[in-house]
Amino acid sequence: MASAHRPAPIHVAEEELAELRERLRRTRWPEPLPAAPWEAGTDLTVLRELCRIWADEYDWRPHEAWLNGLDPIAVEVDGVDLHVFRASSGRTDAIPLLLTHGWPGSIAEFRHVIEPLVDPVAGQPAFDLVMPSIPGFGFGGKPTEPGWGVTRIAEALHTLMVTELGHARYGVAGGDWGAIIGSRLSQLHAGSVIGFHTNLPLLGVHRTPSWAEGADEHERRLLARWDEMDATGRAYAQLQSTRPQSLAMAQTDSPAGLAAWILEKFQAWSDGGLDAFTPDDLLTNLMFYWIPRSVASSAMIYYESRLDPDGRVHPVPEVPTAAAVFPAEINPATRRWVEPNYRLVRYTELPRGGHFAALEQPALYARDVGEFFAGLGR
Template sequence: MGEIRPFELDIPEDELVRLADRLDRTRWPEQEPVADWSQGTRLAALKELVAYWRIEYDWRRCEAKLNAIGQHVTEIDGLDIHFLHKRSSRPDALPLVITHGWPGSVVEFLGIIDELAEPSDSEALAFHVVAPSLPGYGFSQKPSSTGWGVERIARAWAELMQRLGYAQWVAQGGDWGAAVTTAIGQLAPAGCRGIHLNMPIGRPGPEDMASKDPKVLKALQALGFYQEWDSGYSKEQSTRPQTIGYALVDSPVGLAAWILEKIHCWTDNDGSPWDALSMDQVLDDIMLYWLPATGASAARLYWESFAKFGAGTVAIPSGVSAFPKEILPAPRAWVERTLTNLVYWNDLDKGGHFAAWEQPELFVGELRACFARMA
């Protein structure tokens, strides 16, 4: 109990052979009768990705990168939590817990961890980086009972930072990571000096319905689009996660289609998902769902917490980086209803929902600028 155990990935080769066999035996549907992504993942895009997955993709590259950063597991509240941990060599480094969302994973952070821990500029703020996998995601244990919502995860992350010996620390997140990080802010555990979100959480009030402010109008339009056209995945996962889970755990192509749609829709791209992320990056992420078979367990977080996403207020110091292609942009006035001690806000000119993944240099700069105000 409380032990930090080393964790090293070494997926058996026969698992990769079985995956290749499944990809070879895919039964494809007919092509969509539209010339865009309005009915979901396009057949041509998915076939292109699957062909690359089958022939050129190298899982061992990703496996080696994760092992090189440093992986660990520790039991918290009865559940084994997997996390990446890279300590900086700098004695003044600030401990940081950074949380991914869905359909992401800790691979979103592979492009930022080294720079955060060992800045190329010796004068820049450095961090001890802790990147846990959410319960039921990646190589964290799958909860066998209900109750693992964002509040419980927030308490677990506070325990993790204490267990690692970090008396003073900060927290960051986007997507579900934003919900968990907001919950950390509400909990205000001893030692947490502040939080940063790259998906600002805010809701409109009655007064916003008649607003002429362009930012408010943009946010209301995005909210309407999300509810009508983009939220089917969340409705299914928040009401019947087990049902969709069978397909996501059994079919690698079904899983890839489920995830690729969101990569396309939620990144800052010019029409193709590969404008924002490479096939290797996307497949690294998909593999962190496929190999541990987490399609169902990851979806259950929606069942646990989607209705409470972003509820409550945060009084500790908070910061926001607003990326232009965020799926639910929230004007600062909305966010300040939740983050009542907002000490940092910046509107970026490029980047989408997966900010650290898409724009690693910008993202690292945002964390330094924000947390410098809390260090």
């Protein structure tokens, strides 16, 4: 029997918003380091301006209203309240689609793809979207015991879809941790998953010598990018997988400190940097970490997955899989590298976009998702 689903709208007290603005205005700013912009971390000029907008111009209330229009519910699964947002097409032939975000994102990443997925153009399938915050993220429940790595999260989301929401068969899509969780879920519950769409097909996949063997010029350039990311861009993951509590003290106390940590990733991992996003998109995503004080609990997915022996590499040999490759992605891919890990039925190289694909290029992302599921029999 399904558990009772409780309405779970977001209501941020005005006092919390006032405190946020005051903290932003009282930020103790460091001196800029003698390095080129973004080379040594977040550019202070850019950060100060965005924090000024956050304090003086940003209005949370319209975004809160939009989120509450997505029928948010709390569903207890395995002792944790999943905070679930939904968008229905109203069509009887719609495909239930589990759409999962990653770090440092939130379901706010999906704002611009919801409409084209639930109300598509002619010839594309319609979807009934289920968009949960990953346990420990956003305004949802925070695990209070160890063990919430990728495997346990994947099991919880499968229970949400099948047992709690009644979708015996459903699609799965996501990038970043959503891709890792989705691949593990598809591996564990292939009989329930119609298809798996990933825009980060090589996250967690170990490089093999075969990638360099016979590599053409394009692949050699991608391997050089991969080497550069390994050398200069993955320290954040090492820190969050070993000492997340220490860093989170500062991020929970300082909104500017939180913004510096997260915005650096949006700059580094996107096609065009922060210019690919509006200030409202960036700040609404930050609110998912600041208001519910979830920066520490969200980082725990790195810590727990380091301890989960099945937490990162998940070949998906049975479920039809689509790989959407965006050119500025942090783990660049080619079909030759991707294909051994999946039952790959669609591989698409998109002309622009990066790690936050649904937010950067919503039209391209939604079209690729729709075309993939349109080609699958159910």
